[in-house]
Amino acid sequence: MSSKQVLCPQREMRLMSVKVDGTGTAALSGTCSNNMTLTDNGTGDYTLTYNLPFLRAPEIVATAITDNIYCKIGASAVGSCQILTENLSGAATDADFHVIIIGSDTADAQ
Amino acid sequence: MTAGYSVRKFPIKSPQFKPRLMTFGVTTGHAQVETLTFPAVAGATQGDFVVLYNEAGQSIAAYIDIDAAGTAPTSPLYTAATYKVAISVATGDLAAAVATAFRTAVNGVLPDVTFTLASATCICTQDIVGDCSNAVLKNSDGTGVGSITNSVGTEGLAAVMTTGGYDGTLTQTATGVYTITFERPFLRIPEYGITTVTDNRVPRISSGTVSTLVVEVSNLSGGATIDGSFHVLVVGSDAKDAIRG
Numbered sequence: 001m002s003s004k005q006v007l008c009p010q011r012e013m014r015l016m017s018v019k020v021d022g023t024g025t026a027a028l029s030g031t032c033s034n035n036m037t038l039t040d041n042g043t044g045d046y047t048l049t050y051n052l053p054f055l056r057a058p059e060i061v062a063t064a065i066t067d068n069i070y071c072k073i074g075a076s077a078v079g080s081c082q083i084l085t086e087n088l089s090g091a092a093t094d095a096d097f098h099v100i101i102i103g104s105d106t107a108d109a110q
Numbered sequence: 111m112t113a114g115y116s117v118r119k120f121p122i123k124s125p126q127f128k129p130r131l132m133t134f135g136v137t138t139g140h141a142q143v144e145t146l147t148f149p150a151v152a153g154a155t156q157g158d159f160v161v162l163y164n165e166a167g168q169s170i171a172a173y174i175d176i177d178a179a180g181t182a183p184t185s186p187l188y189t190a191a192t193y194k195v196a197i198s199v200a201t202g203d204l205a206a207a208v209a210t211a212f213r214t215a216v217n218g219v220l221p222d223v224t225f226t227l228a229s230a231t232c233i234c235t236q237d238i239v240g241d242c243s244n245a246v247l248k249n250s251d252g253t254g255v256g257s258i259t260n261s262v263g264t265e266g267l268a269a270v271m272t273t274g275g276y277d278g279t280l281t282q283t284a285t286g287v288y289t290i291t292f293e294r295p296f297l298r299i300p301e302y303g304i305t306t307v308t309d310n311r312v313p314r315i316s317s318g319t320v321s322t323l324v325v326e327v328s329n330l331s332g333g334a335t336i337d338g339s340f341h342v343l344v345v346g347s348d349a350k351d352a353i354r355g
Contacts, residue, residue, distance in 0.1 A: 006131050007119035015124045015131065017301035017345035030301050031347050035125040052125075061303030061343060064314045068332035088312070088332050098301040098315060100345050102122075 012105035014054065022046055022085060023066065023094045030098070044085040044092030045074070048099065053079035058103025066095035078103075127349035130300075134274035134290055134342040136325075138308060139282070141165070142242040142266030144234045148208040149257040151199050156180045157250025158257045160212075161191050162220065165240040165266060168192040170220040172212055173250070174257075177201055185252025193219050205230030233263075239282060239337055242266030269337070286327040286335025287316070290342065295321035300346025311338035320346075 006015075019030035026040035028048075039047040055078060062071035062083050074082030085095035122131070146160060157180055159173035171191035173183050175198050182194065195215040199208050209232045213225045222237040236242055249256040269288060271280040281289045299320055304313045306327070316324040327338040 005121040006129075008122050009118060009120070011120045013120065013122040015122050015129060015345060016126075019299075019301055031126050031129070031298055031345065032124070061305070063302055063304045064312075065316075067314060067326070068312070068328065069314065070312065088330055098303065098318075100301055100303040100343055105123075 010104050010106075012055075014058075014101075014103055014105055016050075016101045018048065018099050018101075019065075019096070020046055020048075020083070020099060021096050023096055041082075042092075044094055046083045046085070047080055048083070048101075049080040050101075054103035054105060055107040056104045058101050061100040061102075062097050064095055064097045066093075066097070069093060069095040069097070071095070071097050126347045127351075128297075128347055130296065130344075130346050130348055132274060132277050132292070132344040132346075134278060134280075134344070135272040135307075136280060136288055136290075136340055136342070137270050137272050138337040138339045139239040139267040139269040140264050141236040141239045142234075142262065143236070143264040144245055144260055144262050145228075145231050146209075146212070146234060146245060147231045147259045147261075148205050148212060149230075150205045151176055151201055151203040151208060153205075154199075154208065154257045155249060157183050159183050159185070159188050159248055159250070160256075160258045160260070161187055161246040161248075162216070162223070162234055163243040163245070164220055164222045165236050165238040165242045166222065167243075168220060169243075170195065170216050172197050172215050174199060174208070183248070183250040183252070185248055185250065187246055187248055187252050195219060236266055238285065240266055240268045274342075283324075284335065286337050288325045288327075290323045290325070292321050292323075292344075296346035296348060297350045298347045300344050303343035303345075305341050307339035307341065308337075311336070311340070313338065313340045 016032040021027045028038040036048045036050045057076045072084040074084045087093040161171045163169045169191040170193040171188045175196040197211045224235045226233040245260045247258045269282045278290045278292045313327045316326040
């Protein structure tokens with residue numbers, strides 16, 4: 001297979017993705033599960049802490065696996081992000097979900 | 111791009127071996143809505159018929175049978191239909207009664223179509239999104255147009271992949287349920303980001319494997335799935351083992 005790079009107008013971009021099993025005992029799996037840790041803060045409240053912080057706060061995409069759940073970005077900092085999961089009525093609810101993280105390892109925007 | 115200006119491009123890195131990023135855009139299709147308008151018996155001819163289709167290509171042929179004195183049409187358009195029924199009416203019946211008799215004859219026979227009466231018309235709504243043939247309207251031997259008319263309010267259209275078509279194929283397996291099959295599987299199950307395009311929709315990852323993603327879309331009340339358009343980001347790896355952090 002020929003390898004082709006993904007390019008970006010911003011320098012030093014880093015792409016990571018993980019799966020969070022948030023129902024039952026919270027656990028992390030997936031492509032970059034060795035590159036961050038998971039903290040279960042309470043019902044529907046999760047923090048991912050990156051082993052290597054970014055130099056700019058990354059953008060986060062979170063998508064539910066569990067039915068009838070919204071995923072919300074509570075906070076995104078250079079070293080961690082908080083994902084909140086709610087049911088369709090807005091109540092905090094544990095859920096399984098995927099997270100894609102795209103950030104930069106340079107402090108300045110290109 | 112403006113002459114003399116170019117965007118600088120830098121590679122995106124990942125801590126995982128052989129990362130691969132793909133994007134897909136899925137635009138929902140439409141279920142066909144077609145209205146049949148029936149004549150009063152005084153304006154109909156014995157054996158006038160309509161052939162109505164569903165999204166799966168099945169058809170029902172229904173002919174006007176006045177006073178139980180009619181005979182089934184001989185037109186190949188009629189005889190080739192999957193289901194064949196008579197619209198039993200009587201001399202003097204008004205158009206609304208003919209429409210009602212049509213609905214009585216076809217309702218529950220042709221799958222995946224909902225029939226709704228509205229005066230002299232019957233609105234035929236497909237239950238499943240997708241391409242659908244328009245009704246055929248003929249007289250008994252198929253040489254003329256007959257007395258039943260139709261109008262298509264919404265053309266049936268299958269869901270389509272608007273972007274990413276070289277990297278995967280789209281199949282809609284049910285209302286609001288979409289499967290994207292990757293042209294080349296990953297070696298580890300990838301992660302997905304899905305965002306709705308259609309108002310008031312909640313898409314979710316129903317299942318994901320190294321080679322397929324199943325997306326289910328529901329409305330804000332949850333429950334049954336409903337059609338919707340959405341975008342997908344796929345981030346995976348073409349290396350089997352996860353690298354150490």
